[in-house]
Amino acid sequence: MARKFFVGGNWKCNGTTEEVKKIVTTLNEAEVSHDVVEVVVSPPFVFLTLVKSLLRSDFHVAAQNCWVRKGGAFTGEVSAEMLVNLGIPWVIIGHSERRALLNESNEFVGDKVAYALSQGLKVIACIGETLEQRESGSTMAVVAAQTKAIADKVTNWDNVVLAYEPVWAIGTGKVATPAQAQEVHCELRKWLNQNVGADIAASVRIIYGGSVNGANCKELAGQPDVDGFLVGGASLKPEFVDIIKSATVKKN
Numbered sequence: 001m002a003r004k005f006f007v008g009g010n011w012k013c014n015g016t017t018e019e020v021k022k023i024v025t026t027l028n029e030a031e032v033s034h035d036v037v038e039v040v041v042s043p044p045f046v047f048l049t050l051v052k053s054l055l056r057s058d059f060h061v062a063a064q065n066c067w068v069r070k071g072g073a074f075t076g077e078v079s080a081e082m083l084v085n086l087g088i089p090w091v092i093i094g095h096s097e098r099r100a101l102l103n104e105s106n107e108f109v110g111d112k113v114a115y116a117l118s119q120g121l122k123v124i125a126c127i128g129e130t131l132e133q134r135e136s137g138s139t140m141a142v143v144a145a146q147t148k149a150i151a152d153k154v155t156n157w158d159n160v161v162l163a164y165e166p167v168w169a170i171g172t173g174k175v176a177t178p179a180q181a182q183e184v185h186c187e188l189r190k191w192l193n194q195n196v197g198a199d200i201a202a203s204v205r206i207i208y209g210g211s212v213n214g215a216n217c218k219e220l221a222g223q224p225d226v227d228g229f230l231v232g233g234a235s236l237k238p239e240f241v242d243i244i245k246s247a248t249v250k251k252n
């Protein structure tokens with residue numbers, strides 16, 4: 001099965017109403033065919049309905065997190081049921097900023113992914129090693145353990161996109177080289193093949209995140225196991241359109 005190129009824009013904790021409207025206008029005017037690329041933008045919770053109402057219908061919206069189980073007495077949380085109720089199709093789970101700053105463990109992330117899927121959401125599940133882990137040679141062990149915690153709880157991977165985001169590349173301007181990204185994506189696909197199944201390994205999209213911009217996206221997109229991007233800083237700028245258009249590299 002061909003893996004459709006996927007470009008996500010993670011706006012993180014950024015934006016005002018005016019800025020959000022401006023970004024959406026830029027996206028709506030972009031000459032991009034959804035035949036070659038699936039585009040999903042992820043504003044903060046408070047802007048989800050605004051973005052959904054203004055954004056072109058061939059692009060979709062993701063929340064940046066959701067609660068691990070059914071909603072209830074969990075002050076400050078937003079449940080998967082609420083996202084479904086608002087017609088939000090996607091959610092990002094396990095971003096390294098949440099893993100590091102909010103102590104989300106591999107198991108907690110696995111539980112969240114499983115619960116969100118069970119409610120009908122599609123999930124962008126994030127994994128990735130720190131600089132220290134890379135330098136000590138444990139990159140694959142780390143990302144395999146993160147992926148295993150998801151695989152332990154998930155049987156149907158149809159609605160999962162795996163985002164490999166090395167922590168040392170996030171927001172640092174220090175992008176992984178195309179070879180570094182390809183190496184990990186290829187190993188992850190092998191891991192999925194051995195531990196989850198051949199069909200799933202062949203069909204799951206593994207996207208790269210970490211300092212992707214308009215200048216480096218094409219070469220990264222040219223790697224056989226790079227199926228798209230999860231973009232932070234550059235997704236707030238007009239160059240996000242160039243990143244979306246890097247999908248055409250796969251067509252050549």
Ligand SMILES: O=C(CO)COP(=O)(O)O
Nearest residue numbers: 010170171210211232233
């Ligand atoms: O964390 C990221 C996307 O989720 C990547 O962020 P940057 O593109 O700003 O490095």
